[in-house]
Amino acid sequence: MNMPISRILAFGLLLGTLAGSCKEEQYTYGVEDVLVQPVDLSGKKSKTPEQYLNILYANLYQKAMSANQLVKATDVITSIGDKQVAYETLISKFMNDPNIILPTEESMRNDPEAFVLETYQRFLVRIPTEAEKTWMINFINSHPDVTPEHVYYSFAIANEYYFY
Amino acid sequence: MKRREFIKKSALVTGAITVPYILPTGRLFAQTGSQKAEHVVLVLFAGGVRHQESILQHYLAESQDLDIEGNIMYNMLTGDAPELKVVYGTTPAGQQPGIQPISRILQTPLDKQGTLFPEVRFSKAGTGHFVGLSTGVSGHYGVTQGLRQRPINPTIFEYIRRYMNAKATDVWFVGNGIGNSTPLLNHSDHPDFGYRYAANFFAPNVTFGSKGVEFLKGFKVYHPDEELVPIREMQAFLNNSFNLAGKEIPHLYNTDEEKADIKNFIRTTFERLENNQVSFPPVTDNGDLSTIGYTTEILRWFKPKLTVVNMSSVDSCHGSYTSYLKSLHRGDHAVGHLWNFIQTQIPEMKDNTVMIIQPEHGRNYEPNPITDENDWFAFDHDSDANSRRIFTQMVGPNVPANLRVGSELNPVGDAADAVVTIADILGIKQDVLGRGLVDFNAMSLFDRI
Numbered sequence: 001m002n003m004p005i006s007r008i009l010a011f012g013l014l015l016g017t018l019a020g021s022c023k024e025e026q027y028t029y030g031v032e033d034v035l036v037q038p039v040d041l042s043g044k045k046s047k048t049p050e051q052y053l054n055i056l057y058a059n060l061y062q063k064a065m066s067a068n069q070l071v072k073a074t075d076v077i078t079s080i081g082d083k084q085v086a087y088e089t090l091i092s093k094f095m096n097d098p099n100i101i102l103p104t105e106e107s108m109r110n111d112p113e114a115f116v117l118e119t120y121q122r123f124l125v126r127i128p129t130e131a132e133k134t135w136m137i138n139f140i141n142s143h144p145d146v147t148p149e150h151v152y153y154s155f156a157i158a159n160e161y162y163f164y
Numbered sequence: 165m166k167r168r169e170f171i172k173k174s175a176l177v178t179g180a181i182t183v184p185y186i187l188p189t190g191r192l193f194a195q196t197g198s199q200k201a202e203h204v205v206l207v208l209f210a211g212g213v214r215h216q217e218s219i220l221q222h223y224l225a226e227s228q229d230l231d232i233e234g235n236i237m238y239n240m241l242t243g244d245a246p247e248l249k250v251v252y253g254t255t256p257a258g259q260q261p262g263i264q265p266i267s268r269i270l271q272t273p274l275d276k277q278g279t280l281f282p283e284v285r286f287s288k289a290g291t292g293h294f295v296g297l298s299t300g301v302s303g304h305y306g307v308t309q310g311l312r313q314r315p316i317n318p319t320i321f322e323y324i325r326r327y328m329n330a331k332a333t334d335v336w337f338v339g340n341g342i343g344n345s346t347p348l349l350n351h352s353d354h355p356d357f358g359y360r361y362a363a364n365f366f367a368p369n370v371t372f373g374s375k376g377v378e379f380l381k382g383f384k385v386y387h388p389d390e391e392l393v394p395i396r397e398m399q400a401f402l403n404n405s406f407n408l409a410g411k412e413i414p415h416l417y418n419t420d421e422e423k424a425d426i427k428n429f430i431r432t433t434f435e436r437l438e439n440n441q442v443s444f445p446p447v448t449d450n451g452d453l454s455t456i457g458y459t460t461e462i463l464r465w466f467k468p469k470l471t472v473v474n475m476s477s478v479d480s481c482h483g484s485y486t487s488y489l490k491s492l493h494r495g496d497h498a499v500g501h502l503w504n505f506i507q508t509q510i511p512e513m514k515d516n517t518v519m520i521i522q523p524e525h526g527r528n529y530e531p532n533p534i535t536d537e538n539d540w541f542a543f544d545h546d547s548d549a550n551s552r553r554i555f556t557q558m559v560g561p562n563v564p565a566n567l568r569v570g571s572e573l574n575p576v577g578d579a580a581d582a583v584v585t586i587a588d589i590l591g592i593k594q595d596v597l598g599r600g601l602v603d604f605n606a607m608s609l610f611d612r613i
Contacts, residue, residue, distance in 0.1 A: 046411065072375040078342045079376070081350050081365025082332070084415040085423050089430060093383035132405055139398065146394050153386075154398035160405075162413045 044163035049077045051164070052087070056156060059122055060094050062101045084157070091156050095149055103148045112137045115148070123155040125164075197591035200562040200610070203517040204586050205463070206320075206472045207502065208300050209495055210293060210340075211479035212545040214527035215553040217492060219282045224249060227485065227531065228540045236493045239270045239500030240521065240557060241280075251486050251538065252493040254447060261537075262490060266447045269500035274521070278559030279567040281609060284577035286525045288603070291551040294345050296524025296579070297474060301337070301349055303583030303602035311345045315352040317601040320583045321363035322351055324470055327595040332418040333425065333466050335363040338459045338473040340451055342367045346474065351416075354601070362416040363472070364426065368458030369451055372433055381434045388424070396420075429465050436461070443509065445501035450491065452477045456498040460505045467512050470586060473502075474524075481527060485540040503559065518560030518589050522582055526551040554579060558609060562589075569613055580606035 047055070053073050057065035065073070073090065080086035094100055108115040116136040120128040128136065140146055155161060216226040218237060223246045224230040234246025251262040270277075288305040289295045298306045304317035321335040328334075339346040351362030370376060386392045418426065436442050443464070444457030452475035459473045475495055481488035499521055506513050529550035531541030545551040556577050570576030580603035587596040588608035596602060 044411070073379050075342060075370050076375050076379045078347055079339075079367035079370035081337070081347070081362065082414075082416045082418050082423070082426065084413050085418065085426050087413060088423075089383050089427055090379055092386065093380055096382060096384040129405075135401060136398075139394075139401075143394050145390060150391060150395050151398065154395050154402065157395075157413070158399055158402035159412050160402060163411055 044160075046163055049074045049083075052162060053077070053090075056091065056094075059156070060100050060102075060152070088157055091153060095153060102152060105147055108140065108148050108151070112140045115151075116140070119151060119155060123152075123158075123161055197588070197593055197595075199591040200589045201516050201518045201560055202469065202590075203467070203513050204470050204589050205502065205506070205517060205519045206300070206470070206582060206586060207499055207519065207521045208297060208472065208474040208524055209478075209499070209521050210297060210300075210474045210524040211476040211491070212291070212293070212481065212525055212527045212551070213478055213492065213495075213523035213554070214481070214488075214543060215550065215555070216529075217489065218523075219555050223489075224540070227543070236265075236489060237496035238268050238273060239496045239503075240274045241496075242273045242275055249538075252489040254449070262486070266493060266497050269446070269497065269504050274499070274503065274519075274557055274559050275568070276566050278557060278563045278565060279569060279609075279613065281556040281558075281569050281577040281612070283570045283572050283575040284522070284554045284556045284579065284581070285575050286552045286554055286579040287605065291525040291545045291547045293476070293479070293524060297346070297349055299579050299603075300522065300524055300582055301472060302352060303580045303596075303606045305580065305603055312348070313345070313353075314348045316354065318352045318354045318357040318361075318599070319349065319363070320470065320472075320586050320596075322354070322357035322361035323583075323587060323592060323596050323599075324590060325361035325363075326357060327592040328469065328590065330469055331422060332362065332364055332416045333422045334469045336462055336466065336468045336471045337363045337365045338455060338462060338471065339365060339367040340369070340455045340474050340476045342370055344476075349474075359414065360417050363470075364416060364418070366458070366462065368433075368462075369454055371430070372437060372458060377434070380430060383427075383431070385427075385431065425466075429462075432465075433458070433461055443505055445497055447494070447497060450477050450494055452491065453494055453498050453501075456502050460502065460509070463506065463513065464510055467510065469590060481543050482532070483534050483542050484536040485531075485542050486536045486538050488542075515561055518558060518563060520582060520585065521557040522579070523554045525579070526553045556581065556609060558585070562610075564613065567613070569609075576612050577609060578603070578605050578607075581609050581612070585609045 050070060053070060054065055076090065077083065077086045103115060116128060116133055120126060216222045221233060221235040221243045223234045223236065224232045232246055232248050235241055235243030236245060236252050238245060245265060250265060253262050253265040255261045256264050286296065289307045294311050295306055295309050298309050298315045301319040302315040302317045306316050309316060321337065324330050324335050337350040347365055347367065350365040351359050386395065442457055443460040445453050448454050448457055455473060455475065459471065463471060475498065477491035478488055478495060480491055503519055506517050525545060527543045527545045527550065528548050532544050534542040583602055584593060584596060584606045585608045587593045588610055593608055
């Protein structure tokens with residue numbers, strides 16, 4: 001029954017050699033793991049005042065703001081500490097300008113879905129979720145005094161509009 | 165009463181007395197310090213004021229080698245005006261430039277009404293404007309403070325909002341412009357304070373100047389119920405849909421009511437401008453004077469607990485000594501107008517306001533090579549001993565009248581004292597000192613008297 005020590009040692013050596021030679025090869029591909037999540041906007045960056053004003057102007061006037069106007073408008077925003085107050089005041093000044101280009105109330109009432117889709121695309125550069133679209137359409141339909149100007153103003157002062 | 169019952173009741177009563185109550189502001193117990201006044205106005209007489217032409221009243225004698233002395237700041241200081249080479253006033257038609265000194269506003273100069281610390285020191289850091297202003301509002305010398313960087317340590321605005329549970333519209337910083345990072349001084353980047361406790365800010369020469377007229381004046385006022393309610397409802401929905409992760413349009417935690425009030429102030433100020441009703445000083449021919457004029461409008465409207473206003477026109481001394489003298493004279497006119505306005509036009513602040521005046525730093529003793537139209541040399545501020553000499557003046561309730569504290573051989577006071585002094589006036593000195601974030605030499609000027 002007793003196995004000679006030399007045979008035990010030889011068996012162990014063989015086992016060790018086999019274990020060492022069975023190391024699994026690892027392959028590395030040029031693709032990194034990505035965590036898939038629902039639509040998440042938290043990675044957006046804030047616009048600079050210049051970016052915000054440029055985009056806002058283009059959204060409301062459908063043309064570019066001149067460089068001179070941009071410098072002056074940026075200075076005005078800088079001169080007020082609370083940026084929400086500053087932007088809201090400036091946007092409402094734009095809203096008083098007859099040259100601003102807004103959809104008609106008739107077009108909004110006739111096809112609220114198209115209006116909501118177009119407004120999301122224009123301001124937030126994305127398609128609304130079904131829930132967002134439904135809420136907005138219902139809101140417009142249930143508020144006969146709401147105008148396209150009110151909707152545009154709401155989008156322009158929304159936090160998401162400040163990020164890109 | 166049984167012994168056990170007595171002990172139980174005693175413990176309850178004792179506990180009720182001694183268990184500290186943590187206020188939402190993060191402090192224990194209510195504010196304990198007694199207030200010396202309910203309002204403070206700090207005038208940062210900034211831009212770099214040379215001691216020789218201000219406190220020492222040497223006019224041209226210690227700068228241009230001309231034996232002409234005199235006081236060109238007679239609303240703030242007692243002393244006779246120069247009689248020769250008068251260039252600092254206004255220019256009547258057909259006469260020499262600056263020949264007409266501006267009439268005094270205050271019959272009793274502020275040094276007679278209050279306390280003057282004639283030899284205060286800007287003791288650390290380089291004598292740069294932003295570092296000086298940052299020290300003035302934070303009580304901390306930002307030795308490593310750079311431009312385009314908010315103060316590292318909390319400002320007095322943040323202390324007041326946090327420890328007095330004050331509203332955003334209770335504290336105002338009025339800037340002379342938007343250059344030199346001035347708009348960054350309304351709050352620090354300190355993690356325990358920051359924008360949640362910031363001051364409201366205006367650079368009114370911009371807000372209400374030609375740019376403001378183009379982009380703000382005549383803004384639409386939405387009906388608060390019929391229009392703003394649905395607008396806010398849609399805005400709230402949009403904000404809730406957006407995964408914010410703390411991201412918002414930057415703001416200062418003004419309430420909706422405060423925001424509406426600020427907008428109303430903007431609208432009204434444009435109207436008052438149009439009707440020549442803004443309370444500008446009698447002579448308003450530079451940016452400092454118009455800034456002070458708008459400051460009186462802010463005081464009248466909001467009646468803040470603290471208002472800090474900065475001036476800067478004297479910095480023209482880098483290139484023109486004559487212009488510097490004019491600006492110094494006008495700075496004094498501005499201060500006189502501001503104090504007179506508080507005492508005569510705002511009943512709620514009359515006799516209930518302490519005003520503190522302090523340059524952010526001084527100017528060099530030796531001139532630079534630049535000469536102006538009068539062949540007078542200009543002066544920079546390069547952190548020499550003279551540019552560390554400043555003064556501080558206080559006036560108002562509980563401030564001793566006609567008192568001078570300190571001398572050249574015995575300087576009393578530090579540029580960092582303003583923050584602790586304001587905290588002392590408003591009753592939060594121990595809270596501010598307890599945080600240990602002001603300069604270790606900073607003291608209330610009341611404690612230095």
